[in-house]
Amino acid sequence: MKTVPLGMSCLLLLMGCQTVPDRLPQAEPAPAASCYFPIGASTTVAVTTPDALAQDVLTQSVAVLEAWGFxxxxxxxxxxxxxxxxxxxxxGYYDPYDNAYGYGQGMRVFGGIGLGRGGSSVGLGIGGGFGGGVGQQPVEVERVSLFVNDGYVRISRDxxxxxxxxxxxxxxxASNEDFCQRFQAALLPISGESAL
Structure with a gap:
């Protein structure tokens, strides 16, 4: 009988411990219901074709986004x-991961003492956070995507x-109720004007 080396046994044991995720990745939290809404009123649809209405909503959406600084x-x-x-x-952004292990703020000091045959030694090291990132601020990037199709608008925001x-x-x-309702309200007066 052949023997299996200890390293190979450990490898086979670890391979048996692999797991498969129980679900696919998805947006969390889930997008609010108000991020999916119909475009135009029944009077607007009677005046214009669906394609022209969709183009009008896209144009107005761009105007709203640019007015909001996008x-x-x-x-x-x-x-x-x-x-x-x-x-x-x-x-003043506080990075919750910056000091997770006791590092990241202030000066870092490392030292050590060693005893040996015929003498002793003491070492001390000092390091700072110099280099890349000096004078730069933390930033927040907000992205919005709009999809207009089949008479509906879908908003995705992160x-x-x-x-x-x-x-x-x-x-x-960040496809939340507040943002999507404000966006929908900003489109309503514009859609009403196109119906006139």
């Missing part, structure tokens, strides 16, 4: 897609926060 990233009017983003500095070294620190879905 910059267009990409648009595809054939598909009914608009993507925009805006960025702002986070003054927020990402980067530290002063531009490392991603937080990211979450």
């Amino acid at each position: 910059e267009l990233v990409s648009t595809d009017t054939r598909l009914g897609l608009v993507s925009a983003s805006r960025q702002r500095d986070l003054i 927020i990402r926060r980067f530290d002063h070294l531009r490392d991603l620190r937080e990211s979450y879905s």
Whole structure:
């Protein structure tokens, strides 16, 4: 009988411990119901064709986003897609992961004492956080995507926060009730004007 080396036994044991995720990744929290809404009123649909109404809503959506300080990233009017983003500095932003292990703030001091045959030695090291990121602020990037199709508008929004070294620190879905209702309310007066 052949013997299996200890390293191979451990490898086989670890391979048996692999697990498969119980679900696919999804947006959390889930988008609010108000982020999916119909465009136009029944009177508006009677006046214009669905394609013209969709183009009108796309144009008005771009106007609303630009009025709110967003910059267009990409648009595809054939598909009914608009993507925009805006960025702002986070003054006084506290990075919850910065001091997770006792590091990250202030000066770092390392030292040690060694005893040996015929003498002793003492060592001390001092390091600071110099280099990349000096004078840069943490930033928040907010991205919004709009999809207009079959008489409905779907809004997707996410927020990402980067530290002063531009490392991603937080990211979450922000398709919430407040933003989507404000966006829908900003489109309503414009849609009403196109019906006249």
